[in-house]
Amino acid sequence: EDQVTQSPEALRLQEGESSSLNCSYTVSGLRGLFWYRQDPGKGPEFLFTLYSAGEEKEKERLKATLTKKESFLHITAPKPEDSATYLCAVQAEDNYGQNFVFGPGTRLSVLP
Amino acid sequence: NAGVMQNPRHLVRRRGQEARLRCSPMKGHSHVYWYRQLPEEGLKFMVYLQKENIIDESGMPKERFSAEFPKEGPSILRIQQVVRGDSAAYFCASSPMGGGQPQHFGDGTRLSIL
Numbered sequence: 001e002d003q004v005t006q007s008p009e010a011l012r013l014q015e016g017e018s019s020s021l022n023c024s025y026t027v028s029g030l031r032g033l034f035w036y037r038q039d040p041g042k043g044p045e046f047l048f049t050l051y052s053a054g055e056e057k058e059k060e061r062l063k064a065t066l067t068k069k070e071s072f073l074h075i076t077a078p079k080p081e082d083s084a085t086y087l088c089a090v091q092a093e094d095n096y097g098q099n100f101v102f103g104p105g106t107r108l109s110v111l112p
Numbered sequence: 113n114a115g116v117m118q119n120p121r122h123l124v125r126r127r128g129q130e131a132r133l134r135c136s137p138m139k140g141h142s143h144v145y146w147y148r149q150l151p152e153e154g155l156k157f158m159v160y161l162q163k164e165n166i167i168d169e170s171g172m173p174k175e176r177f178s179a180e181f182p183k184e185g186p187s188i189l190r191i192q193q194v195v196r197g198d199s200a201a202y203f204c205a206s207s208p209m210g211g212g213q214p215q216h217f218g219d220g221t222r223l224s225i226l
Contacts, residue, residue, distance in 0.1 A: 043217035
């Protein structure tokens with residue numbers, strides 16, 4: 001069964017204090033790993049797709065990396081507006097339904 | 113607005129009533145997915161549809177729940193005879209193709225059962 005775990009569950013940072021969020025996954029064959037940001041009362045907002053180990057994607061203060069077992073979302077010099085829940089999801093190669101399996105998320109708070 | 117549109121945003125029903133949730137995918141997207149998010153829990157897959165076809169409903173309860181995506185009009189998630197445990201946020205997502213493409217989400221319908 002495909003599984004996704006995320007750590008930490010919650011993270012509080014001071015503005016400018018860089019850190020990383022972890023997403024560990026177990027899947028028979030990875031078709032893609034996806035990072036989303038979710039604000040309270042909103043739907044998940046797509047950030048990145050990673051397809052193979054060694055791949056990296058970057059956008060503003062965020063950088064996502066991928067290995068065969070986990071992905072990291074690195075946040076450099078975060079600002080209060082980066083506060084949100086960050087979700088990781090995987091799609092398996094043999095998943096005929098093509099649905100995503102989501103992790104529980106990491107709640108990030110960035111204090112000014 | 114080119115995003116995924118869901119309505120209503122909030123829906124209140126009494127036990128035993130029916131709930132209908134609607135989703136209009138992004139323009140050009142023919143793949144629709146429904147997910148449910150319970151408080152303090154992650155998003156759970158329910159059903160995957162393409163126009164006029166249910167491709168995978170393995171995450172949807174066998175009873176009381178149904179979904180459709182007609183040739184014309186939005187996708188509908190229908191919950192009959194609602195119970196308290198159906199209270200949750202229901203999210204719809206769409207993608208232009210399957211297989212490895214990111215899914216784009218609407219802002220959900222928050223269903224409350226009295």
